[in-house]
Amino acid sequence: MATKLPKVPVVVVGMGWAGGIVSAELTKAGIPVVGLERGKDRKTSDYLMAHDELRYQHREELMQDLSKETITHRNNEKMRALPMRDYGTFIVGDGVGGAGSHWNGQTYRFLPYDFEIKSMTDEKYGPGKLGADYPIQDWGLTYDEMEPYYDTFEKMAGISGETVESYGKRSNPYPTGPMLKTPIMKMFEEATKNLGYTPYVLPSANLSEAYENPDGISRGACQYCAFCENFGCEYGAKADPAVTVIPVAKDTGQLDLRTHSNVTEILNDGTKATGVLYIDMITGEEFEQPAEVVVVTSYVFNNVRLLLNSGLGKPYDSKSNTGVIGKNYAYQVSSASSMMFFEDQEFNLYGGAGALGIEIPEYAGDNFDHSDLKFIHGAGIRVTQYGNRPIANNVVPKGTPAWGAEFKSQSIKYSNSFFPVKSQGASMPYRYNYLDLDPTYKDAYGKPLLRMTYDYTEHDRELVKYISQKTHEIAEEIGADIIDTNDTQNDFNVNKDTNTHNTGGVIMGTDPETSAVNTYLQMWDADNVFVVGASAFPHNSSFNPTGTLGALSYRAAEGIQRYLDEGGSLV
Amino acid sequence: MAEDAKSPAKKGSTRREFLRNSGLTVGGVVLGGALGSLLGGKEQVATHDVAPAPQLTVNPAEALQFFTPDQYRLTQAAAERIYPKDDNGPGAMELNAAIYIDHQLASPWGINSKEYMAAPFFEAEETQGSQIRILRKDLFLLGLKALDAYSQKQYDNPFIDLEPEQQDQVLTDFSDGKVPDISGVKSPLFFSLLRTLTIEGVYADPLYGGNKNMEGWAMRKYPGSRMAYVKEIQQDKFVELPPQGLNSHMGH
Structure with a gap:
């Protein structure tokens, strides 16, 4: 039997960026918040031993324990979905800070085109450009309406960057200047300028300089130590909820943060939530936490799963094309790339940062003409320098064996002499790519796992073919000795692909028939439930999702405050 | 933060003191062999006319927990x-x-x-x-x-x-x-x-x-887990740094 606790105004489920921002904004306004987080608490000094590639990257120290919960996957409806038994493609964060602790810190805004993708595509290319099975839709608010929230998020996190003219208009420059330019970034810069492009240093949450944010949080500059992705930052230079918004919330005295608390169900009567049920993962005790407002801020997968396991919202059905929970799951398309090897040049690639890189904007969104192309949207084409750690970086020219004498000598020869021109492409929703509950597999508490039905679409494969050509041209201009270009998008492989930018499943919009939440991320079917995160994206852009997720979290926090004052639907 | 690799012996004391304090001497005579190469460094240590030093097992982790x-x-x-x-x-x-x-x-x-x-x-x-x-x-x-x-x-x-x-x-x-x-x-x-x-x-x-x-790291000129590369990443020339392990972060 669950122990019933006293009712609180707001309970937040998951303490990553979304939960951290909502908690900070509400507690600053004097509203008490209970924050439930299934992982542990964290602070900067915990990371003094974090320069450990094996423990953090290959043994997934900061990630969720899959023995308790995972997802199942199938490429299409004809296949039997099977559990992702160990980490391959996605790394799903755990603990205070969530994915905001292990992220790289690349912090973009989406384009004006993204927010009105349906109307703008129809207007320019005519309806039916993509076909009926690609349910792209407008987000329900425009870039201009999003701009102030982006601005707030960037000031809080201290984003370092430079203004890009062909992207959305900014009300302010980035709060801190761009990151350093390394020799390989300069090579890309020179080559792309020669080709007529306008390269820019990519926006970073790694802090190019010391910075104090509007909440009074001071952080030091990035030391380019090369341990960002998969790692926590021992300097606090990388913006992380655990060093920004969560301490602010804690300081108010209004945040009751309960770690090792795993929410298994949102209690509800079909139209309103009454609270949540959670398990103390250390002791196994079960608690009921009644609340006025339930804010669901866990990762994309668990946001969807919690709603489905709680019977909240109408589950999506691909056959009848009805329902919304689980709809428009999207990913990203990153296979187009050209790996370059240099015979007589060595670079200091052991150093770097998670958001250190340079990119061109010419092939993003609708910045190029798609009239004769079988896809819409595009990709960021870029060179990055994360820092090459030795277990993960044994890159050899095509045709070299994967082990043995030749592998060893070639991998050592090129260990400081390779880097790719790579890309990150947008992902459009597809009628038969979606999330629902698995009929067979359960988590450690007996609840069904989330089932993902997903494969790359024809659209994605066309995009990879086109963008890979561009990466090849840039690699040639750079003048590498060996260029290995990949122009093929293989089937989605839950064990091999490497991208954690999952989106959708609880998407926002203006119509309850085709969206689960309104533009304040308030559920149409239960107005005291807010579902915040990249789960709200109706499609995925070519940019890293956190900037947009952060901006939407600020908007949701505003909505929750209004709801507590006024009640009812906010739109 | 240290920019150069420092052997434990050089950190705040002489190599000799380290050896004495760590008990890795026999009758006041510094042992060579595996230990000598472990510590490295250029400092000369006085040696006496003694028989070749016996090999020490310097790494207690070089033993089996699982395999036969x-x-x-x-x-x-x-x-x-x-x-x-x-x-x-x-x-x-x-x-x-x-x-x-x-x-x-x-x-x-x-x-x-x-x-x-x-x-x-x-x-x-x-x-x-x-x-x-x-x-x-x-x-x-x-x-x-x-x-x-x-x-x-x-x-x-x-x-x-x-x-x-x-x-x-x-x-x-x-x-x-x-x-x-x-x-x-x-x-x-x-x-x-x-x-x-x-x-x-x-x-x-x-x-x-x-x-x-x-030595795995040294072969590919990987410097291990150092704390900062602000200077190195801006340089056109390759900067080779001797590797440092996580052990060097202890006590900070």
Whole structure:
């Protein structure tokens, strides 16, 4: 039997960026918040031993324990979905800070085109450009309406960057200047300028300089130590909820943060939530936490799963094309790339940062003409320098064996002499790519796992073919000795692909028939439930999702405050 | 933060004091051999006319938690073919990759403690990752057995007694799936476990038992886990720094 606790105004489920921002904004306004987080608490000094590639990257120290919960996957409806038994493609964060602790810190805004993708595509290319099975839709608010929230998020996190003219208009420059330019970034810069492009240093949450944010949080500059992705930052230079918004919330005295608390169900009567049920993962005790407002801020997968396991919202059905929970799951398309090897040049690639890189904007969104192309949207084409750690970086020219004498000598020869021109492409929703509950597999508490039905679409494969050509041209201009270009998008492989930018499943919009939440991320079917995160994206852009997720979290926090004052639907 | 590699001896005291304090002397005489090379450094230490110093076991982690001595030797031999000694430097054997593998298989990772292990187990499509019930520690031992059995069948000898070219052929057959299934598991899965563990064993921080003396890192001019590269990443010329392990972060 669950122990019933006293009712609180707001309970937040998951303490990553979304939960951290909502908690900070509400507690600053004097509203008490209970924050439930299934992982542990964290602070900067915990990371003094974090320069450990094996423990953090290959043994997934900061990630969720899959023995308790995972997802199942199938490429299409004809296949039997099977559990992702160990980490391959996605790394799903755990603990205070969530994915905001292990992220790289690349912090973009989406384009004006993204927010009105349906109307703008129809207007320019005519309806039916993509076909009926690609349910792209407008987000329900425009870039201009999003701009102030982006601005707030960037000031809080201290984003370092430079203004890009062909992207959305900014009300302010980035709060801190761009990151350093390394020799390989300069090579890309020179080559792309020669080709007529306008390269820019990519926006970073790694802090190019010391910075104090509007909440009074001071952080030091990035030391380019090369341990960002998969790692926590021992300097606090990388913006992380655990060093920004969560301490602010804690300081108010209004945040009751309960770690090792795993929410298994949102209690509800079909139209309103009454609270949540959670398990103390250390002791196994079960608690009921009644609340006025339930804010669901866990990762994309668990946001969807919690709603489905709680019977909240109408589950999506691909056959009848009805329902919304689980709809428009999207990913990203990153296979187009050209790996370059240099015979007589060595670079200091052991150093770097998670958001250190340079990119061109010419092939993003609708910045190029798609009239004769079988896809819409595009990709960021870029060179990055994360820092090459030795277990993960044994890159050899095509045709070299994967082990043995030749592998060893070639991998050592090129260990400081390779880097790719790579890309990150947008992902459009597809009628038969979606999330629902698995009929067979359960988590450690007996609840069904989330089932993902997903494969790359024809659209994605066309995009990879086109963008890979561009990466090849840039690699040639750079003048590498060996260029290995990949122009093929293989089937989605839950064990091999490497991208954690999952989106959708609880998407926002203006119509309850085709969206689960309104533009304040308030559920149409239960107005005291807010579902915040990249789960709200109706499609995925070519940019890293956190900037947009952060901006939407600020908007949701505003909505929750209004709801507590006024009640009812906010739109 | 220190920018240069410092041996423990140089940190705040002389090498001699370190040796004295750490008790690594016999009758006041500094020991050479393994210890001398461990500490490195250019400082000259006075030596007296004594008999050649006995070798010390300086690394207590160089012992087995999991393997039998036979399994250990077989693992050493197989790992050496994955990452052989060459002009660049030591191979997996000298780098203690097999010690690393032993320790990993004895750890919670060896019993798949963070993996989803609930039934049912079905045959997977290629895109769905491995779906096997057998724990890593057991799969590895079954794989070693299969290595010997296959070597015996092909060449009438256990793996360890084969010529390097024969060993490479056996491993190639495992990697290509030409070997009978191992208790229902395809041989490339075992091979991939062996390969991954070997690469980890030569390049993981030495705290895990492999990458002896950070020589795996030194071969590829990897400086290990230093705290800052602000200066280096801006330079056009390659800057080679001697490697530092996580151990250098202790006490901060």
